[in-house]
Amino acid sequence: MMSPLALQSVSKSFGGKPAVSDVSFTVNPGEIIGFLGPNGAGKTTTLRMALGLIKPDTGSVELFGQMPGEEAFGRIGFLPEERGLYKKQTAREAIAHMARLNGIKKKQAFILADEMLDRYGLGEAKRKKNKDMSKGMAQKVQLLAAIAHDPEFYILDEPFSGLDPVNQQVLEGIVREIASRGRTIIFSTHVMEHAERLCDRIILMASGRKVFDGTTEAALANAPRRVILASEMDGLRELAMPFASEIETRADQELSLTLKPEAQAHDLLEKSVAQGLRLTKYEPIRPTLHEAFVALVGEDVRKDMQLAKDSAGQNVNVNAEVFE
Numbered sequence: 001m002m003s004p005l006a007l008q009s010v011s012k013s014f015g016g017k018p019a020v021s022d023v024s025f026t027v028n029p030g031e032i033i034g035f036l037g038p039n040g041a042g043k044t045t046t047l048r049m050a051l052g053l054i055k056p057d058t059g060s061v062e063l064f065g066q067m068p069g070e071e072a073f074g075r076i077g078f079l080p081e082e083r084g085l086y087k088k089q090t091a092r093e094a095i096a097h098m099a100r101l102n103g104i105k106k107k108q109a110f111i112l113a114d115e116m117l118d119r120y121g122l123g124e125a126k127r128k129k130n131k132d133m134s135k136g137m138a139q140k141v142q143l144l145a146a147i148a149h150d151p152e153f154y155i156l157d158e159p160f161s162g163l164d165p166v167n168q169q170v171l172e173g174i175v176r177e178i179a180s181r182g183r184t185i186i187f188s189t190h191v192m193e194h195a196e197r198l199c200d201r202i203i204l205m206a207s208g209r210k211v212f213d214g215t216t217e218a219a220l221a222n223a224p225r226r227v228i229l230a231s232e233m234d235g236l237r238e239l240a241m242p243f244a245s246e247i248e249t250r251a252d253q254e255l256s257l258t259l260k261p262e263a264q265a266h267d268l269l270e271k272s273v274a275q276g277l278r279l280t281k282y283e284p285i286r287p288t289l290h291e292a293f294v295a296l297v298g299e300d301v302r303k304d305m306q307l308a309k310d311s312a313g314q315n316v317n318v319n320a321e322v323f324e
Contacts, residue, residue: 002064003026003027004027004064005063006026007026007059007061008024012045012049013057023059023208023210024059025203025210030183034203035187037204041205041208047155051155052069074103076151077153077154078154081157081188083135083139083142083162085138085142089129090129091125091128091130091133092113092117094141094145095113096109096113097109099149102148102149103149109148113126114126121170122144139171140167147178158188158189159171172194175187192290193290196288200216201213202215202219204296220289223291224245225263226256227259227268228250228257228282229254230254230255230281231279239277240255240268242263243259243267269282
């Protein structure tokens with residue numbers, strides 16, 4: 001099957017300032033790819049070049065084996081980073097409008113809109129005007145509008161941004177349902193947890209450059225390995241020191257160890273047994289994509305990524321921003 005998207009050495013600058021530098025990757029049919037990085041990493045610019053909305057300064061882009069153009073219309077579902085629905089349209093009108101733009105006839109478009117709103121739990125919003133919706137509801141309606149024509153390839157730019165945790169889970173469910181039908185998806189986000197739950201492959205961006213492209217597990221292998229230990233006996237810190245690059249004392253005298261690259265957690269356990277030091281807690285901690293990302297790109301992005309993690313957990317309940 002033909003690749004839905006292939007970028008080769010694309011670069012783009014604005015006002016002399018590089019936004020994307022020499023980025024290459026290929027999207028394979030049926031993949032769910034997380035396109036990750038902090039705000040300002042170049043994700044949106046890259047996706048806009050992929051769609052042909054802006055032209056790269058250098059490099060090439062192919063959609064379904066051709067330059068981006070009308071030939072790809074109807075085969076792609078695009079959710080832009082900028083949220084926008086016509087204020088005076090109802091939810092069913094917004095979805096039907098986008099379906100008609102993608103080649104579906106009027107009567108069938110409205111039937112499809114009603115079916116989708118019922119399927120995804122928004123049946124009561126069919127005739128509600130967009131200006132009267134919560135931000136979460138409006139964002140779900142806009143996503144349904146982007147996918148109503150059942151395209152082959154989905155490009156979703158920050159689909160989870162600004163949503164409360166409940167609506168983030170709803171959107172994750174929609175992404176899984178789309179993927180179950182064999183569709184190809186690439187979505188950008190600055191919150192790593194979504195990709196951990198949804199993706200087998202991730203592409204990490206930082207400062208306009210691709211810093212990693214591979215499986216989630218391969219990315220996690222770059223993260224520091226940590227173990228939490230506790231013992232009622234003396235000598236725990238001394239036993240741990242040869243294995244650890246960093247030791248932090250936690251509550252109840254637990255120690256959180258960041259293991260040295262060459263150290264193995266099971267060797268630490270074996271040494272405690274050999275020395276007769278009984279452990280009351282031995283808990284290897286699964287690394288996160290956030291930790292892997294910081295390890296791959298350095299400490300300069302830690303603050304941005306922490307802000308993203310914090311904002312992901314905040315409830316948001318404001319009116320949707322919509323266009324006249």
